[in-house]
Amino acid sequence: MSATGLQLDQAPPLSVPLRFFLTAPLFGVLAAVLLFWHGPTGLASRWTPTMLAFTHLLTLGFLTSAMLGALLQMLPVLAGAPVARPRLVSGVVHGLLTTGTLALVTGFLAPGTGAFPVALLLLGPGLALFVGVALECLWRAPIGDSTARTMGIALVGLAITVALGIGLGVGARTGAQSSWTGVHIGWGLLGWVAMLIGGVAWQVVPMFQLTPPYPAWLRRAYAPVLFFTLLGLSAALLLAPGRLAEKFFGAAIAAALALFAGITLLRQRQRRRRLPDVTLAFWRLAMTSLLAAVLLWLAGAAEIVRGERLAFLYGVLFLLGFAASAVHGMLYKIVPFLLWLHLQRKNIRGTLPNMKELLPDRRTRPHLWVHVAAIAAAVLACLVPAPFTYLAAALLLLSFGWLEWNLLAAVRRYRRLIRAHAHVA
Ligand code: HEM
Numbered sequence: 001m002s003a004t005g006l007q008l009d010q011a012p013p014l015s016v017p018l019r020f021f022l023t024a025p026l027f028g029v030l031a032a033v034l035l036f037w038h039g040p041t042g043l044a045s046r047w048t049p050t051m052l053a054f055t056h057l058l059t060l061g062f063l064t065s066a067m068l069g070a071l072l073q074m075l076p077v078l079a080g081a082p083v084a085r086p087r088l089v090s091g092v093v094h095g096l097l098t099t100g101t102l103a104l105v106t107g108f109l110a111p112g113t114g115a116f117p118v119a120l121l122l123l124g125p126g127l128a129l130f131v132g133v134a135l136e137c138l139w140r141a142p143i144g145d146s147t148a149r150t151m152g153i154a155l156v157g158l159a160i161t162v163a164l165g166i167g168l169g170v171g172a173r174t175g176a177q178s179s180w181t182g183v184h185i186g187w188g189l190l191g192w193v194a195m196l197i198g199g200v201a202w203q204v205v206p207m208f209q210l211t212p213p214y215p216a217w218l219r220r221a222y223a224p225v226l227f228f229t230l231l232g233l234s235a236a237l238l239l240a241p242g243r244l245a246e247k248f249f250g251a252a253i254a255a256a257l258a259l260f261a262g263i264t265l266l267r268q269r270q271r272r273r274r275l276p277d278v279t280l281a282f283w284r285l286a287m288t289s290l291l292a293a294v295l296l297w298l299a300g301a302a303e304i305v306r307g308e309r310l311a312f313l314y315g316v317l318f319l320l321g322f323a324a325s326a327v328h329g330m331l332y333k334i335v336p337f338l339l340w341l342h343l344q345r346k347n348i349r350g351t352l353p354n355m356k357e358l359l360p361d362r363r364t365r366p367h368l369w370v371h372v373a374a375i376a377a378a379v380l381a382c383l384v385p386a387p388f389t390y391l392a393a394a395l396l397l398l399s400f401g402w403l404e405w406n407l408l409a410a411v412r413r414y415r416r417l418i419r420a421h422a423h424v425a
Contacts, residue, residue: 020069027061028400036393079141096126146219150199157191282329289321312382
């Protein structure tokens, strides 16, 4: 075990997380192409087939792929309990998630083609297998810290989201959204995405950004508070929609998210190393966007701001501004770290490149600005779709394509080093 409290000797084979990390940005590319193809009409309402397909390309295709890869890597290392048969499990889950997401998107875009039931048959077992294996791994873990607990609760959030998604998919989709849709969205975005990013942050932010650790009370309380307030919100949405209880639980969730974002930003200001770091900038952008989404939600709930485009703005700030930026920051740190770790293990003679040489800042820094521009254009497209949708789609295409290109470049560098070593040995 290392000084960071990680059991690095338990890390799975490189291909296990990497297959998820390398396919995730491709779903972002597909989402951008879809938006470009359908143009401003796709943004006419939240429930157009384009929007539903776009949302799931981002939530399942990009975010969930990257997050499953991170969990497969981090669970054994953090908890000290390896996932059984990691290559087989990751191969099966990856295959089912990838094909299932493509089928779901086809189902939204072309109802009546039979793609929807196929999607449910692929995604249901694929994600159930993942949740089962990961929870079993956590159960066996000798070490149960706040990161592992938060991750366990996030997995329950994913299971609830998928069960509700399948329920919505099986039920007759008449175009009128029921309260169950709100519950599905709540568990997906908060119980799965925001919960897991919290769990990852407890570990990754202090370790890679050299900040002081998060306060113990936040690490202990974040996951249970979010989980139980989400339960309360779900009950309020289903039993007493539009009443005070909905606003009460909503405000409690907003407070938990604002504390998480605010404390992360404060911790980053207190970091020990003051050198500029692009992954830090991605995380800062993520936390600032989360704060902006929370403030906008509070203003909407208090009826200070109104309008049917508000939900689009929450979506862009949360999904692209917060979740996608945090995942970019995570990938740009974890991928070079893993490649470096596996190079170390191969006992290669001579000087090994460091993490920055595997993925230099000159490749990632310009990408940060393209990503910021893509978020800004997406915000504008929410407000005035006609001129800005194409700009947003083009910038998103460039941004996700850039991410894929940078990750592939780092992997190519790693492979070249291994080949050169095999040649010499
Ligand atoms: C097996 C996986 C999933 C299935 C089958 C599924 C299915 C669905 C369906 C059928 C709807 C439309 C509901 C309606 O028209 O009333 C929907 C909406 C939505 N789902 Fe999922 N879903 C899945 C996973 C997820 C995940 C993991 C997330 C988030 C991380 C998510 C986030 C959303 C969001 C945000 C919407 C609303 C879209 C919008 O406002 O445009 N879904 N989902």
